[in-house]
Amino acid sequence: MTPIDDLLDQLQRDIPLYGHLTAAIGFKQALVERLGVATAHPAVQAPLQLPGMERLRRLPVRPLREVAQAHGRHWHPLWPGGQVHALPRLQVVGPHDDQPLEVIDRAGYLTCLDEVDVRGRSELLLWRDQVLHDVEGDEAQRVRDQFIFDPQVLHAEADHWWVMDSAEPAPVIEEAFWLGGHHAHDFGHWLTEYLPKLATALRAGWSGGMPVLVDASAPATVRTALTALLPADTPLRLMSALERLHVRRLWCAPNVSYPGFCPLLASDDAAARLLTAPLRMATLIQTIGPRARQALDRPTGIERLYLARRPERHKAIVNHAAVDAVLAAHGFVRVLPEEHPFLEQLNLVRQARFIVAPEGSNALLGAFGGPGKQIAILTSPYTQPLLDLGATAAVLGQSLTFLTGPCAQDSPRHTEHPFWCFWNDYRIDPAGLDAWLADWLATAPAAGPA
Structure with a gap:
């Protein structure tokens, strides 16, 4: 051995x-x-x-915003960051643990940097023998981020990372917009991370006309939708895992919140650093909405929509069959979003009046439905991490209610960890759901104009 x-x-x-x-x-x-x-x-x-990573370098790490503002070929600020936003308690039926708190927003901007190396499935932007990190203040320390999650990082020190790459020159392209990263395979991250980046660029006046670098691992339904959401004459350039490119002029925008590389999230205080300022997220959702509507706007005939979640996934409703039956009895049409192209998913939530969804990426889709929507989210009693979702819905003019049920302690995935318990499987009381739906549907405000 x-x-x-x-x-x-x-x-x-x-x-x-x-x-x-x-x-x-x-x-x-x-x-x-x-x-x-x-x-x-x-x-x-x-x-x-790890092919093509025969070189090891200890590189200094610098905040993306600092470098972009001082050295960017282009710098277009939208908002400065550092502003405090209130997140009030949620509207919840059932046990819950949310308490109001405040979050500090991040800067919004569009920049263009010269001579940057990028890789597929990696978050690193390598510029002038430095690593550019989209971080503000003490975000990374507060969530105890693990930078070696990135395939190019072997070891991380406080302000230097040991980066594995190649001494051979990478293939060169003249200009591109960066929409890649190690979370790009995850549909939920497209709703909370990559589409907001695109929206930031569009609000800052980015007009396209260049390749958009996207990881080949991105969900196919998202890749298809991007061709309709992007400006004309803006092709996708898919990057395979760890594929290298040297971009002479790289356009990029920051995250609307700090998703981290792989945060340990050891405390509620740390988790709060990942919450999003609702006004900023709402603004970016409102930027994407009209482009999606222009690409696909057709009646579905579904006024009551249930965005179901496959029962084998984490944070499952263990008595999902009973829940499905109650919703069907109240006229809700069950849809598995992943079975539909992304633009059709957005069209479904725009056309519906009432939306029910388990917590997760399905619930995030409701935010794209526009004002006046009546939305109910099913979840466990651990509601504190959902404060920004509730506050964003209020800014968007939506009515959002959370219905909670007890964690399924008999589930093999059950945990009592103070943070990860948020992802426990749970049960929803069918009788309680039936009574609440009857009242909700009967007393909701009349639908506004289409």
Whole structure:
């Protein structure tokens, strides 16, 4: 056996459980601790399938905003960041734990930087032998972010990261807009991260006419929709995993909140750093909405819409069959959003008057439905992380109610961890849901003009 056989065995056990990038965190940490950074570098490449990363450099890390404002070829600010926004308590039926708090917004801007290296499935922007990190203030420290989640980062120090890349020059393209990153395979991140970036650029006057760099792992339904949401003559350029490009003029926009690389989220205080300022998110949703409506606006005949969630996914409603039956009895049409192209998903929520959805990306779709929507979200009693969703709905002119049910303690995925309990499976009382729906449907304000 080699000195690292036990680590390789553990890696192979962890990948099916946690995914490749998450499993790699523990492997990198243990390997660096055991061998040191320099010796760990060649040992890590084959197990983690890292082609073209034969060079190891200790690079300084700088905030994207700082570099963009001082050195960007283009700098168009929308709002400065640093403003305090209130998140009031939610409208909840059932047990809940939310308490009002305040969040500080992030800056909104569009920038263009010269001579940047990027990779597929990586968050790193490499500029002048420096790493650009979309971070403001102490966000990363507050959530105990794990930067080695990124496939290019072997080890991270306070202000320097050990970056694996290639000394060979990357293929060059003249100009592009950056819409890639390690979360790009996740549909929910498109609603909360990548589409808001696109909306920021559009609000700042970006007119397209150049390739948009998108990870090939992005959901196909999103990739298809982007061709309709982007300005004319703006093609998608799909990047395979770890594919390298050198962009002479790279356009980019920041996140509306700090999603992190892989935060530990050890406390409620830390989790609050990931909440979004509602006015900012609402503004960006209102930017995407008209473009989606122009691309697809047709009657569906569905006034009462249930955006269902597959029961095998995490945060499941364990008695989903009973819940489905109650909703069907009240005239709700059950739809699995992932079975429909993204533009059709947006059209469904625009055309519906009443929307019910389990908490998750399905519930986020309701925000794109426009003002006047009556929305109910089913979830567990851990409602504190949903404060920004409720506040954003209020800014958008939507009525949003959360219906909670107890966590399913008999579920094999149940946890009492103070943060991760938010993702517990749960039950919804069918009789209570039936009574509440009857009152909700009977007393809702009349529908406004289409």
